[in-house]
Structures are given as C-alpha cells and as structure tokens.
Amino acid sequence: MLLSTKGDYGVRAMIDLAKHAGEGPVQRSEIARRRQIPESYLDHLLAQLRRAGFVRSTRGPSGGHELAKPASDINLLSLLEALEGSLAPLGCLEPAVGEEATESICGQNWVWQEIYDEMRARLAAVSLAELVEHEREHERQAVISYNI
Amino acid sequence: MLLSTKGDYGVRAMIDLAKHAGEGPVQRSEIARRRQIPESYLDHLLAQLRRAGFVRSTRGPSGGHELAKPASDINLLSLLEALEGSLAPLGCLEPAVGEEATESICGQNWVWQEIYDEMRARLAAVSLAELVEHEREHERQAVISYNI
DNA sequence: CGATACCTGAGTAAAACACTCAACAACAGC
DNA sequence: GCTGTTGTTGAGTGTTTTACTCAGGTATCG
Numbered sequence: 588m589l590l591s592t593k594g595d596y597g598v599r600a601m602i603d604l605a606k607h608a609g610e611g612p613v614q615r616s617e618i619a620r621r622r623q624i625p626e627s628y629l630d631h632l633l634a635q636l637r638r639a640g641f642v643r644s645t646r647g648p649s650g651g652h653e654l655a656k657p658a659s660d661i662n663l664l665s666l667l668e669a670l671e672g673s674l675a676p677l678g679c680l681e682p683a684v685g686e687e688a689t690e691s692i693c694g695q696n697w698v699w700q701e702i703y704d705e706m707r708a709r710l711a712a713v714s715l716a717e718l719v720e721h722e723r724e725h726e727r728q729a730v731i732s733y734n735i
Numbered sequence: 736m737l738l739s740t741k742g743d744y745g746v747r748a749m750i751d752l753a754k755h756a757g758e759g760p761v762q763r764s765e766i767a768r769r770r771q772i773p774e775s776y777l778d779h780l781l782a783q784l785r786r787a788g789f790v791r792s793t794r795g796p797s798g799g800h801e802l803a804k805p806a807s808d809i810n811l812l813s814l815l816e817a818l819e820g821s822l823a824p825l826g827c828l829e830p831a832v833g834e835e836a837t838e839s840i841c842g843q844n845w846v847w848q849e850i851y852d853e854m855r856a857r858l859a860a861v862s863l864a865e866l867v868e869h870e871r872e873h874e875r876q877a878v879i880s881y882n883i
Numbered sequence: 884c885g886a887t888a889c890c891t892g893a894g895t896a897a898a899a900c901a902c903t904c905a906a907c908a909a910c911a912g913c
Numbered sequence: 914g915c916t917g918t919t920g921t922t923g924a925g926t927g928t929t930t931t932a933c934t935c936a937g938g939t940a941t942c943g
Binding site (some may be wrong): 589595597677679697706709710718719 | 736738743750823827843845848852857866867
C-alpha cells in the first residue's frame with residue numbers, strides 16, 4: 588500500500604476545506620465528523636498541512652482552518668508528497684543525497700521509474716478543485732439514482 | 736513504498752534463475768551470493784515462488800531451483816502479485832470480499848484507480864525475459880565505458 | 884547410510900502505523 | 914483581565930508489518 592491513512596485523511600480534509608471555502612474557518616471537529624477522521628489524529632495532519640503552506644489556522648472561539656490558497660492552485664501531487672513524503676514505489680528510486688542509483692543489482696528499476704514518472708505526472712495534473720467537482724458530481728448521481 | 740524487499744529480492748532471484756536457465760538446478764547459496772540476498776530469507780521467497788508455480792525445486796546433492804516455465808511466459812505483474820499480494824496503492828481499491836467500494840468518502844479514489852490500471856497494464860507487458868535482456872544490455876554498457 | 888540440499892514453521896528485533904493524552908498558547912467576548 | 918473556546922505541540926503507546934534468523938525436518942544422490 589503506497590498511501591497510508593495520512594494521505595487518505597489529509598486529502599479528505601482538504602476536500603472538506605475546499606468545499607467550505609469562503610465561509611470562514613472550519614473547525615476540526617466538523618471536519619472530523621463529516622469525513623470520519625479521528626479528531627486528535629486530524630490535529631497532526633492539519634499541522635503538517637499548515638507547515639507545508641496549504642492551510643491557514645486561526646485560534647480562539649470561532650477559529651478554525653481554511654485554505655491558504657485557491658483550490659485550483661493546489662495539485663494532488665504536492666499535497667500527497669507533503670503528507671506522505673516520497674511516493675516512490677521502490678527504495679532504489681530517488682536515492683539518498685550523495686549516493687548514486689544502485690541500478691546494477693535491482694533489475695526492475697527501469698520499469699518502475701517509468702511508472703513512477705507517469706504517476707507523478709498524472710497526480711500533478713489533478714487539482715483540489717477537480718476533486719471537489721468530482722465529489723459534487725458523484726453526489727448528484729447518488730441523488731438521481733435514489734429518486735428513481 | 737509500494738514494494739517491500741520481497742518483491743525486490745524475489746524478482747532478482749527470478750532474473751538469476753532465468754539467466755542460468757538450461758544449465759540445471761541453481762542452488763540458493765549461489766543466488767544469495769550473486770544477488771546479495773540473505774540466504775535464509777531467500778528460502779521463504781523461493782517457497783512462495785514454487786507454490787505460485789514459477790519455480791521447480793529438486794532436493795538432495797546437486798539439487799537446486801530452476802524456472803518451471805520459459806522466462807518469456809512470466810510477466811512482472813503476476814510475479815510481483817505472487818510475492819507481495821495486491822499492489823493496490825490505496826486500501827479503498829480492491830475491497831474485501833463481500834464489500835462494495837466505499838467511494839463515497841474517499842474522494843481521490845478515481846484518480847488512483849486510473850493510475851493503478853495503467854500500472855498493472857505496464858507491469859503485465861514486461862516479461863522476465865525482457866528483464867534479463869535489459870540486464871545484459873546494461874552489463875555491456877558498463878564494460879564498454881570501462882574499456883574507454 | 885550419510886552428506887547435501889531443500890522445506891517448514893516458529894520466533895524475534897526493529898521499524899512503521901495509527902492513533903491518544905496532556906499541557907500549552909492564543910484569541911473573542913463579556 | 915478573566916473565562917472559555919479553539920488551535921499547537923510533543924511525548925507516549927498498543928498494534929501491525931517487515932525482515933529477517935534458527936531449529937528442526939524431509940527428500941535425494943552416491
């Protein structure tokens with residue numbers, strides 16, 4: 588499993604913030620309830636997202652969290668890399684600083700390098716705004732099929 | 736990290752077997768030495784590969800392991816899935832038996848489903864024979880640059 | 884029979900994961 | 914300026930996975 592709950596929860600939370608953008612700060616308890624995320628765990632994810640510059644938080648009563656920039660300016664790749672660290676599927680890819688790739692031994696590297704490049708390109712092409720739009724679309728579908 | 740050492744070591748071992756196909760059984764100690772894999776750990780990987788039908792083993796003196804079918808008939812996808820289980824990047828994809836996909840909550844599923852499909856197709860298109868050929872090519876390159 | 888190999892399952896140290904808890908800091912409103 | 918509400922931080926913890934090792938067992942060849 589490439590993604591842990593951090594990447595999953597973190598993106599869910601960001602979708603929630605994007606959906607309520609322009610309505611003032613959203614409290615973590617609301618996010619946690621709506622997106623089914625443990626509240627005390629969400630704290631740490633929001634802290635990571637704030638440090639990475641995606642979220643702005645305000646304290647005190649009627650405080651909360653909101654997007655630090657428009658949802659269309661946030662792409663899924665940068666978001667996930669902020670939450671998860673590297674998304675490299677193998678250890679050999681993206682070697683540690685000061686080392687060279689040890690390609691001589693790991694014979695499947697070249698395939699995974701291609702897959703990794705494609706994956707990153709695809710993720711970079713998806714914005715948070717698109718994710719929200721997709722969710723809205725999905726909700727409409729659900730309502731229609733419910734009415735039939 | 737999508738792949739653990741199992742997938743890495745296992746494929747290395749299979750490349751080694753493919754390279755020495757037709758020369759009789761290869762002993763695990765030789766594989767372990769050439770591919771830098773802990774020998775006692777390699778035991779379990781070979782057992783998995785045998786149960787999955789990729790490797791045939793013979794006991795006794797001058798025993799060892801060899802491919803159960805031609806290297807061109809083995810693709811990287813089936814090999815890695817035998818070693819690692821599912822390669823799904825998210826938990827939500829490929830839900831447990833008897834469950835439906837919980838797409839309503841996880842808003843990035845559709846992107847990952849696309850990436851996962853592409854990934855599997857790419858892996859299925861690469862055969863073990865190609866991996867061996869690639870390694871041979873790489874060795875030739877290394878020798879040439881050494882001679883210059 | 885005995886040496887040589889594979890085969891199997893139990894065990895284990897270390898890391899990662901998925902959280903929880905407690906103490907603290909800031910701000911709003913009275 | 915006090916109080917209560919919210920966010921902030923770091924330490925801690927139980928569980929699971931990883932990456933092995935080890936001790937025995939079994940088949941086979943000579």
